[in-house]
Amino acid sequence: MSKIVGIDLGTTNSLVAIVENGVPRVLPGRDGSKLVPSVIHFEEGGEVLVGNTAKARLIENPKNTIFSIKRFMGKGLEDVRDDLPLLPFEVSSDSEHIIRLKIFGRDYTPPQLSALILKELKRNAEAELGEEVVNAVITVPAYFNDAQRQATKDAGRIAGLDVLRIVNEPTAASLAYGLNERQHGTIAVFDFGGGTFDISILKLSEGIFEVLATSGDTHLGGDDIDELLIRLVMKEIGGAPDASAIPSIRKAVNKAKEDLSAADSAEIVIESLGYRRKLPRAEFNALIDPIVERTLKPCRQALQDAGLKPDAINEVVMVGGSTRIPLVRERVQAMFGRVPHTELNPDEVVALGAAVQADILGGGKRDMLLLDVTPLSLGIETMGGVISKIIPRNSTIPASATEMFTTFVEGQTNVKIHVLQGERELVKDCRSLAQFDLKNIPPMPAGMPRIEVKFLIDADGILNVSAQEQRTNKYQSIEVKPTYGLTDEQVEGMILESFEYAESDIEARQVIEARNEAELVLNATEKGLHDEHLSQLSDEERAEITAAVTHLKEAMKSESHTVIREAIDRLSAGTQHLAELIMNSTIQKALKDKRVREIQ
Amino acid sequence: MNYFEVFGLPKILGIDLARLERKFHELSRKYHPDFFTASSTEEKLQALHMTALVNDAYRTLRHPVRRVEYLLDVEGFKPDGSKVPKSFLMEMFEINEQVEEAHSGSATPEQISALRHDIENRAARFDSQIEAASAEWDRLVSNHATEPELKAQLSRLTEILSESSYIRNLERDLEGTA
Numbered sequence: 001m002s003k004i005v006g007i008d009l010g011t012t013n014s015l016v017a018i019v020e021n022g023v024p025r026v027l028p029g030r031d032g033s034k035l036v037p038s039v040i041h042f043e044e045g046g047e048v049l050v051g052n053t054a055k056a057r058l059i060e061n062p063k064n065t066i067f068s069i070k071r072f073m074g075k076g077l078e079d080v081r082d083d084l085p086l087l088p089f090e091v092s093s094d095s096e097h098i099i100r101l102k103i104f105g106r107d108y109t110p111p112q113l114s115a116l117i118l119k120e121l122k123r124n125a126e127a128e129l130g131e132e133v134v135n136a137v138i139t140v141p142a143y144f145n146d147a148q149r150q151a152t153k154d155a156g157r158i159a160g161l162d163v164l165r166i167v168n169e170p171t172a173a174s175l176a177y178g179l180n181e182r183q184h185g186t187i188a189v190f191d192f193g194g195g196t197f198d199i200s201i202l203k204l205s206e207g208i209f210e211v212l213a214t215s216g217d218t219h220l221g222g223d224d225i226d227e228l229l230i231r232l233v234m235k236e237i238g239g240a241p242d243a244s245a246i247p248s249i250r251k252a253v254n255k256a257k258e259d260l261s262a263a264d265s266a267e268i269v270i271e272s273l274g275y276r277r278k279l280p281r282a283e284f285n286a287l288i289d290p291i292v293e294r295t296l297k298p299c300r301q302a303l304q305d306a307g308l309k310p311d312a313i314n315e316v317v318m319v320g321g322s323t324r325i326p327l328v329r330e331r332v333q334a335m336f337g338r339v340p341h342t343e344l345n346p347d348e349v350v351a352l353g354a355a356v357q358a359d360i361l362g363g364g365k366r367d368m369l370l371l372d373v374t375p376l377s378l379g380i381e382t383m384g385g386v387i388s389k390i391i392p393r394n395s396t397i398p399a400s401a402t403e404m405f406t407t408f409v410e411g412q413t414n415v416k417i418h419v420l421q422g423e424r425e426l427v428k429d430c431r432s433l434a435q436f437d438l439k440n441i442p443p444m445p446a447g448m449p450r451i452e453v454k455f456l457i458d459a460d461g462i463l464n465v466s467a468q469e470q471r472t473n474k475y476q477s478i479e480v481k482p483t484y485g486l487t488d489e490q491v492e493g494m495i496l497e498s499f500e501y502a503e504s505d506i507e508a509r510q511v512i513e514a515r516n517e518a519e520l521v522l523n524a525t526e527k528g529l530h531d532e533h534l535s536q537l538s539d540e541e542r543a544e545i546t547a548a549v550t551h552l553k554e555a556m557k558s559e560s561h562t563v564i565r566e567a568i569d570r571l572s573a574g575t576q577h578l579a580e581l582i583m584n585s586t587i588q589k590a591l592k593d594k595r596v597r598e599i600q
Numbered sequence: 601m602n603y604f605e606v607f608g609l610p611k612i613l614g615i616d617l618a619r620l621e622r623k624f625h626e627l628s629r630k631y632h633p634d635f636f637t638a639s640s641t642e643e644k645l646q647a648l649h650m651t652a653l654v655n656d657a658y659r660t661l662r663h664p665v666r667r668v669e670y671l672l673d674v675e676g677f678k679p680d681g682s683k684v685p686k687s688f689l690m691e692m693f694e695i696n697e698q699v700e701e702a703h704s705g706s707a708t709p710e711q712i713s714a715l716r717h718d719i720e721n722r723a724a725r726f727d728s729q730i731e732a733a734s735a736e737w738d739r740l741v742s743n744h745a746t747e748p749e750l751k752a753q754l755s756r757l758t759e760i761l762s763e764s765s766y767i768r769n770l771e772r773d774l775e776g777t778a
Contacts, residue, residue: 164637208625361637369632395659398633398652456652459633 004135004164004362005125006172006354009114009152011070011195011221012321014038015351016121018129019359024176024352027128029120035347036124040116041065042103050120062088062247064103068223069117071195072099072110073155074147074484086227086246097484111155111486112494118159136161137358139350141196142168143216143298143375145421146433147484149461154491164361166460169193170200171372172353173319174209177344185314186212188302190332190340191350192295193320195221199299201306201313210371213305213394215298222257222322225288229253229279232287233268237275248272260284261324285327292331299335305394316340319349371396374457376431381418385427390455393423400456404470411443415451419463432483436465442472510561518556518568525549525575533581541577548574602674603657611671612741613734617662624658665764668730668757671737677754679762692766695719699773712774719771726764733757 006024008015013035017026026034031052041054042064049057057065066089072080077095084091092100092107100107118138125133138161140152149166156163170189184205191198198216202209230249252270256279259266265280303310318340322328332340344352359365373394379387380403390401405415415438422430441449450470457463481487486494525545528534534542548571555567604611607623629635631654636647660666672679698715701707707715737753745753 165634205625208628210625360634363635363638366629366635369629369634371628371632392659396655398648399655399659400649400652401656456648458648459651 002135003129003131003133004137004358005121005133006167006351006356006358007118007121007136007138008169008172008351008354009070009117009138009140009155010038010350011068011193011223012038013194013347014117014121015348016125017348017351017355018125019355022359024355024359026348026351027125029124030127036117036120037067038069038117039065039067040069040113044104046104048116050116059247059251062244063090066101066103066108066113068195069110069113071219071223073114073151074145074149075099075110076484083227086230088243088246098486109486109494111151111491112158114152114155115158115494118155118161122159122161134160134162135164135358135362137165137167137354137361138163139167139169139172139354141191141193141216141218142170142198142200142211142214142372143196143218144168144461145218145376145431146461146463147431147482148218150482150485153460153462154486154494157491158494160495165357166462167354167357167370168198168200168211168214168372168461169350169353170198170214170319171202171209171211171370172357173317173349174200174202174353175356175368175370176349176353177317177341186308186312187315187317188299188313188336189317189319190295190299190323191216191319192322192328193221194322195219195223197221197295197298199295199302201302201308207367208369208371210396211373211394212308213302214373214375215302215305216375217294217298220291220294221320224291225257225322225325226250226254228287228291229257229268233270233275233277236277237273245270245273257284257325261326281326288325288327292325292327295328296331296335310336313338318342319346321347372459372461373397374399374461376421377423378433378455378457378463379420379422379430380455381420381427387420387422387425387427387430391457395457397457397461398459400454402452402454405438405451405453406447407441407444407449408446410446412446413441413443414439415441417453419455419465433463434483435481437481438467441469444471511559511564514561514564514568515556518552518564521568521571522549522552525571528575528578528582531578531582533578533585536581537578541574544574545571545578601653603660603670604674606653606657607661609661610741611674612738613664613667613671614738615661615667620658620662624654627654664727664734665730665761668734668761672754672758672761675754677758679758679765684759684763684766688763688766692770695770696773699770702774716774719767719774722767723764723771726760726767729760730757730764733760 003018006017015026015034015036017024028034029036029051033052036051037055039051039054039058041049041057041061043049054065058067071083076097077091077099080099090102092102094100094107098109100109101113122133136156138152138156140149153163153166170191173191174187174189187202187204189200189202196216196218197220198214200214201212203212230246230253233249233253248270252268256266256268260279260281265278268275268277268279313336316332316336316338318329318332323342323346329340329342357370360368374391374397375393377389377393378391378401379389382388390403391399405417407415417436417438418427419433419436420427420430421433424430438451438453441451451467452470453465453467455463455465529545548567552567552571555564558564606627607620609615628651631647631650633644633647633651636644639647660670669679695715695718698707702712702715733753733756737757740750740753
């Protein structure tokens with residue numbers, strides 16, 4: 001099997017890593033940096049920049065520079081309404097169930113935008129490894145729901161990757177930490193990143209990493225701290241400043257936040273607004289306390305689900321950039337009663353772990369095995385809008401459940417099934433996952449058909465459904481309508497579109513290059529036609545040049561670079577004799593001049 | 601293959617959890633999809649379904665109540681809430697009213713705390729009843745008891761589960777209040 005890379009597709013930064021000779025390492029980008037900022041910039045002409053070059057354009061061109069797209073994965077407009085006022089992006093009206101950002105008149109879904117980041121990582125890996133990279137493991141927050149996982153997988157497909165596995169970030173981190181040196185023990189992984197928070201409790205035994213429980217918040221991270229500080233600055237400035245000022249404010253508060261991880265006091269400086277303010281750590285801590293507090297509730301929940309008290313945890317591992325914040329470390333230490341591990345770079349550890357999982361899948365390691373769980377309960381809608389849970393949260397995946405369905409009306413050939421994820425009792429309080437139609441049920445009296453539906457959550461944490469009518473033993477066709485996701489056809493369309501665009505981009509560039517060249521040839525010919533040597537050409541030769549010039553001027557209107565090139569070639573051939581004559585006389589002149597100089 | 605067979609166990613309810621876990625790890629190492637990345641589509645699918653079965657079985661068998669529910673299901677017994685004694689239903693009805701009061705906010709914190717205590721006590725009593733009845737089932741099986749004797753014990757287990765499900769629902773309902 002060809003090489004498999006591990007990818008950490010982060011809210012703020014993304015990385016690609018691989019295991020070589022048993023050791024995982026992050027593959028740097030062409031600019032030498034290991035972190036590729038998860039920022040995408042669109043240029044007017046259609047060129048797309050990803051990473052550091054895109055990040056550099058955040059302030060001057062915020063509307064066409066997309067960041068934190070991960071927060072929009074698998075989300076509808078209602079889910080992100082609170083974030084939008086502080087974000088400079090233009091949201092398309094067609095965003096109810098899938099957010100679409102409008103960039104230069106075109107709509108982009110989060111999987112398409114994430115695919116651009118993945119493509120950049122793919123190119124970086126290919127440049128570094130010197131071979132094509134197709135296979136990948138991609139990490140997601142452990143608390144990602146089905147739609148968010150599927151959106152990540154779709155992004156991989158659009159980027160031309162074969163996504164062999166979706167791995168949870170905290171569990172990937174535990175693989176990287178070399179904790180298997182320890183034969184037995186219980187570990188808590190506290191993963192607090194740019195946009196998401198996860199806590200996972202794992203039990204280690206002889207190479208088996210078994211997740212006992214996981215919990216989290218997919219909308220809680222460093223971005224929320226930045227937004228808190230942005231609102232503080234906006235309040236102090238008085239009134240809402242021009243929306244175009246927000247990127248500058250965001251950059252300034254982000255720097256102050258990072259400074260406070262090492263210093264007792266920092267300064268927020270926004271020169272363009274003439275704003276300057278001291279931010280002592282004590283004030284910062286008081287400000288962010290509610291956010292840090294929000295991470296502790298999922299910790300307690302995960303411990304309870306694992307049936308453990310905090311003192312049963314042998315090791316605590318810190319992952320994600322936001323765990324650099326001293327208050328976060330203090331709180332985690334207090335919660336678990338032990339100093340957390342911070343030895344590995346919290347920005348890199350997930351990618352390294354993804355590479356380890358990729359190595360396991362590639363057959364490199366058989367002594368290690370990760371047994372992960374589904375973070376949310378899976379249920380189906382029953383009478384009265386109540387949910388019947390069929391796979392409880394924290395079930396080891398792959399996990400399955402079989403349910404029997406029947407008809408209510410004589411001759412009924414269709415049964416609708418609504419699948420949801422969440423912990424609450426009522427449909428309205430859970431996340432709709434998909435609607436299924438059991439079709440072509442043989443017509444029978446009501447209640448007679450027995451349709452066995454198997455719900456299977458695979459190792460990626462994604463739901464698969466199959467059905468069988470028991471009396472006729474026939475498999476039923478199932479049409480999946482994901483509530484917050486793209487259908488298979490839509491993803492296929494996007495893959496094709498990305499190829500088409502890539503091809504039309506190349507074609508467009510070739511046409512422009514050919515036209516430029518034609519311009520040069522025409523200018524040179526124009527000069528030649530005024531040259532004294534023209535009289536030395538035959539009438540046929542002169543006629544051919546005139547015809548070739550007309551032909552090329554006409555060909556330049558074409559959108560095909562081959563048509564233009566053929567016309568250029570004809571004119572070049574036609575003017576060759578003239579060019580030689582001019583060239584020879586120039587050389588003779590040059591020689592003559594030289595002789596004159598030598599004599600002098 | 602039923603869950604007991606997956607783990608090579610007889611249909612008994614007293615399960616050594618440490619041994620069950622060891623077997624779970626052994627089966628996971630054998631079937632997990634991670635080890636079939638380079639295999640054919642069919643083998644991959646087989647690994648996926650086999651691992652799901654192992655996981656479903658482990659999740660069910662390691663839990664003392666789910667384990668009993670599963671045994672009853674395999675033996676064709678279904679807990680039936682409508683068959684519980686009237687007097688028990690009346691008791692549950694009263695507790696349910698108290699839970700509703702707690703939800704509506706008309707109960708004092710002391711009342712809620714007393715209610716929680718009452719429900720927890722009842723749940724614990726059911727747990728010990730289930731434990732005792734499970735042990736009795738195992739004793740009957742190992743003594744090669746007659747079919748009617750075994751059926752009677754399964755009925756007994758079904759009754760206890762039917763009643764205890766009321767308490768478990770009330771417990772969950774009360775959790776929803778602060």
